[in-house]
Amino acid sequence: MNKKHIVVVGLGGVGGYFGFKINQTNETSGKYTVSFVARGETYKKVKENGLTLLSPEHSNTQTYPNAVEENISDIQNPDLVLICVKEYDLENVCKQLLPVIHKETILLPMMNGADIYDRIRKIIPEHTVLPTCIYVASHIKERGIVEHKGKAGKMIVGRDPEHFSAPVEWITELLDESKIDFDFKDNSLTDIWTKFIFIASFGLVTAKHNSSIGAVCTDEQQKNEATEIMKEIKQIADKKGIYLQEDIIDKTFEKASTFPFETPTSLQLDIHSGKKDNELELFAGAVLKYGAELGIETPFTQKIYTEIKEK
């Protein structure tokens, strides 16, 4: 039997952490074929030196996949594609994947955001897409070198609602063998939206004020702004039939208060470091789009979206 071909697209914080784990296990077992897709400087570095992960979980920091590709078009017969890019690269990646995937290829987006499944579906309508929620704290230290801090990363992977019976057992086996902490659920949407309500509200408010998670929990104005954004997201989830706890807003503040006071959010860091791209559309754009589609007013998200855009 042919080995399953696993492709990791994007070797940043997420792809560099989870892709490393899958590949390092496979270097010993040889059970799968693993390819990494990276671009520019990252491609050159990983092709030359392998992928480096600095993490308390791995004493051997290097891993070398079966192939490193610079272009998605060079991938052949992928069985599983881990999409590990920021939201602003998603459509571009999906358009390039469409001609290289085969009928049975499964797509596993490892990204934040409530609308990722819908956005992939628009470009890739037929294939199995497993909606997934990711928890990890990892970032690019240098091209080809990813640093992971804190708790072990975790994935909550769900069945595709449109391909509920797609054979995914081999994927859970792969994650198990790779010693990745994961839950597999029939429906992962509650997990995805529970994380979304947190990162969207805290991301937007910290980005507006260049503050911190602690400041959003304690400053009256910031707390109020985050609360109003969460209310809008809760209404959207309700209308979409996605279950969120009734006291999700209190629960979200409780969770946020367990973070060190000064913790920044990724959206805030991206906006205030003047990076060319950021995930504002992922956090606010999605709320505005769903609000308009479902006839739900989203004035607080609209206001903060405009304020951040004007920065």
Ligand SMILES: NC(=O)C1=CN([C@@H]2O[C@H](COP(=O)(O)OP(=O)(O)OC[C@H]3O[C@@H](n4cnc5c(N)ncnc54)[C@H](OP(=O)(O)O)[C@@H]3O)[C@@H](O)[C@H]2O)C=CC1
């Ligand atoms: N990092 C974290 O701790 C967490 C991140 N997330 C979410 O996960 C998603 C991924 O984030 P993260 O890994 O941090 O992002 P990064 O920016 O660290 O990594 C994304 C990588 O994808 C690469 N990439 C983009 N397009 C292509 C392409 N066409 N071909 C090859 N490589 C490509 C980028 O390349 P280049 O460098 O050239 O731009 C970059 O290296 C986001 O939605 C984020 O919000 C969720 C939980 C935690």
Ligand SMILES: CC(C)(CO)C(=O)C(=O)O
């Ligand atoms: C947990 C949190 C909100 C802070 O780092 C995050 O994951 C993010 O900003 O993307």
